[in-house]
Amino acid sequence: MAIVNVSGLSKVYNIAVKEDGLVATLKHFWHRQYRPIAAVKDISFEIESGEMVGFLGANGAGKTTTLKMLTGLVYPSSGKIQVAGYIPFRRDQGFLQKITLVMGQKQQLIWDLPAIDSLRMNAAVYDIPENVFKHRLGELTEMLSLEGKLSQAMRKLSLGERMKAELLAALLHQPQVLFLDEPTLGLDVNAQASVRKFLKEYNDRYGATILLTSHYMTDITALCKRVLLIHQGGLIYDGSLDSLHDSFAPYREVRVELGANYNVDAELSGFLGKYGQILHIDGQSVCFLVQREDLTRTVSQILAELEVLDLAVSEPAIEEVIGRVFSAGTVNN
Numbered sequence: 655m656a657i658v659n660v661s662g663l664s665k666v667y668n669i670a671v672k673e674d675g676l677v678a679t680l681k682h683f684w685h686r687q688y689r690p691i692a693a694v695k696d697i698s699f700e701i702e703s704g705e706m707v708g709f710l711g712a713n714g715a716g717k718t719t720t721l722k723m724l725t726g727l728v729y730p731s732s733g734k735i736q737v738a739g740y741i742p743f744r745r746d747q748g749f750l751q752k753i754t755l756v757m758g759q760k761q762q763l764i765w766d767l768p769a770i771d772s773l774r775m776n777a778a779v780y781d782i783p784e785n786v787f788k789h790r791l792g793e794l795t796e797m798l799s800l801e802g803k804l805s806q807a808m809r810k811l812s813l814g815e816r817m818k819a820e821l822l823a824a825l826l827h828q829p830q831v832l833f834l835d836e837p838t839l840g841l842d843v844n845a846q847a848s849v850r851k852f853l854k855e856y857n858d859r860y861g862a863t864i865l866l867t868s869h870y871m872t873d874i875t876a877l878c879k880r881v882l883l884i885h886q887g888g889l890i891y892d893g894s895l896d897s898l899h900d901s902f903a904p905y906r907e908v909r910v911e912l913g914a915n916y917n918v919d920a921e922l923s924g925f926l927g928k929y930g931q932i933l934h935i936d937g938q939s940v941c942f943l944v945q946r947e948d949l950t951r952t953v954s955q956i957l958a959e960l961e962v963l964d965l966a967v968s969e970p971a972i973e974e975v976i977g978r979v980f981s982a983g984t985v986n987n
């Protein structure tokens with residue numbers, strides 16, 4: 655059953671515009687002029703309970719604005735949203751108990767205090783009884799490997815530990831729906847991996863629904879089977895990561911290591927073109943693109959016609975595929 659329903663959602667920000675200079679500043683004071691910015695344009699999607707969905711888009715595409723509307727922080731210009739049966743912008747107590755929003759670039763825990771003090775305050779805000787608080791704290795501390803860290807001032811923790819403490823704080827009330835905006839932003843690869851591992855485990859253990867934005871594709875490929883792609887405010891793709899590969903990268907990279915008796919640069923670069931588009935030549939190694947439907951025939955042909963020491967076939971990187979989708983600006987799926 656869908657726990658997030660979004661239909662025809664749009665957001666237009668009106669930003670005040672002002673020309674330079676004192677006169678313009680005075681004029682602006684009395685007679686403000688506004689320019690509309692369509693940050694989100696008529697997007698619709700549903701998320702099933704327990705799903706983990708990646709939300710991808712370039713800078714300024716509209717991801718944070720969408721997450722803010724889904725959590726009731728920003729009022730939509732038009733369209734409908736329901737999250738866990740609630741209308742977010744009403745900010746009902748029941749709604750706030752069911753959701754959480756974590757923003758990688760914003761902190762809720764107080765810098766000079768130990769995390770445990772802020773966590774106690776959160777427990778009071780969410781009306782969590784002491785025994786439940788202790789139980790959840792123990793469970794989450796263990797899952798996040800934060801033993802011994804919560805009694806130190808936040809400023810003394812590493813960036814990765816701080817992010818994990820933020821996640822703990824955001825999950826103390828055991829929300830059903832997690833909106834995560836760049837939760838691994840700025841973390842080193844080990845800390846990123848440990849946040850990912852935690853999110854996977856949290857989703858498995860509690861069946862939580864997660865909508866996640868990240869500029870690190872490893873987060874998305876490790877956690878999400880489905881992705882939403884937003885481009886200039888519009889939703890241009892909603893489907894599986896695998897189908898994205900199929901629709902936007904209907905080719906494979908074939909890397910061939912040729913025997914030493916070929917002078918690859920001089921002799922072969924010309925006629926190698928018949929096997930596919932040459933991507934690059936490096937010593938005796940040639941890499942080129944072959945359409946997926948031609949792959950078997952082309953590989954057999956290469957093996958029959960050339961002296962091949964090694965041959966490898968790979969899919970193009972997902973970053974590259976998504977780059978193609980964004981440059982095309984639309985997807986028919």
Ligand SMILES: Nc1ncnc2c1ncn2[C@@H]1O[C@H](COP(=O)(O)OP(=O)(O)OP(=O)(O)O)[C@@H](O)[C@H]1O
Pocket residue numbers: 667668669691692693711712713714715716717718719720
């Ligand atoms: N409070 C605001 N007032 C006016 N314009 C805004 C406001 N917040 C965002 N915008 C504009 O709306 C558009 C979408 O911004 P948004 O922050 O949603 O993008 P994003 O996809 O989250 O980008 P990023 O990946 O850089 O965080 C941008 O053009 C941005 O400048």
